[in-house]
Amino acid sequence: MKQIIAINSQTKLGELVTYFPAITSRLNELHIDYCCQGDRTLEAAIEAAGITSDFITEVQNGYDEFLARPDKEIPVTELSDEELIDLILDTHHQPERVLLKELEQLMNKILLAHYDHDKNLVLMLHRSFNELKMELEEHFVKEEREIFPAMRKPNKTSEDRLAIGSIIHELEAEHDGAGDIIKHLMKETDDFTPPEFACPTMMAVYAKLHELADDIFLHIAKENSVLFKRYE
Template identity: 40%
Template sequence: MIDIHTKIEDVVKVDSNMIGFFNKEKIDFCCNGYMTIADVAKEKNIDPIILVRKIQDKLDTSNSKEKEIIDLDDFKELRVGEMIDSILIDHHEKERNLLFEIDPLLNKILSVHFEHHGGDLIMLHSLFASLKKELEEHFIKEEKITFPLMLENEYPTKDLIREVEALEADHEKAGDLIKEMIELTDWFKAPKDACGTYIHTFDLLEELVKDVFVHIFKENSIMFEKYRGNGGK
């Protein structure tokens, strides 16, 4: 059972199906997963008891057919070194490929559909460029600095904890950019006159941001928490 003091990240840890629910409700389960249901309700100006009931109802009706393809249960059982390998393979590589694929497509639809959708597409193009820069630089910091230090130091030092906190700050910046993109596009819904390329680009953007959300959740709420708590054991 959950209550108003339950953290959003703890709901996702219990059932990864809730990721889709929280995305739909525009509840941040990754960067702000530490927030309680009461905190979220206050932010959204709704009754916390109603939100608890809504979340509990979703948990009660959750089933395997709805389950997202997310290996959170398996991930939680890994050692920190194995978690790092999983992050690099399952998220860094995938997100780099998506960024590379989306970039020219977004430029293309900006040019072709500028007359009717130029305002929104220019804003989306700018947000995507900022997100691409943020993620690519973040990947390098993780791969070249923080992850190697974590692997070399089973028990976290104060300096290493500060490195981890810097990565969490990066996550928040990326999350804020994604929230703006979602708000601008109403969760990447292409306009009625959109061509196939337009629709495909928005589908890829949605795939990217969903993967980034899971990526951030795994790091903030599972891997970094484990590293801080027990020295990576």
């Protein structure tokens, strides 16, 4: 399998981030959805975002620098199903569960501490976070108890692959749901910018929400654009 890609206007976003994961922070800054809309081309994405074609050159230059690094990551496309599943579990499921647990405790604190400062804001944060937490926890267990074991099964029959495809359809819809919640949080918090009255706890909430959002977007991209596509 190929280890590098040629980046141009027709490169798909999902492919871009799997070969060049460092670009995700820049895409997040520009509100370019590469996880749930990973099948879009760079050209279509920058047109929708109102960005000039100079951005493609920026990405190309960044990718060239990335390739020159001795410590660059191996593209997830090079991994077997087993290796990619293990990577997703170790670098996404487990760390995201830790962040969810930390945020749950902090969210209750700022709900009480800052209710009088901006009750609409803290209620929105509390409600949206809990919706996201429920969505992710249920999603994780479906993957860990259903689809990942099915993908690990040796000598899969055509019926096995059809069953996997059916579950994937459901999981991709859940990815869309989680993505929508995160986009709502980003909009309502001005891209996770703490308000002027924020205490250290509230600033920690915003930082951890930002970290969680970035990780979820990359997590979804690896599944939608690589692992799940193997079963189309």
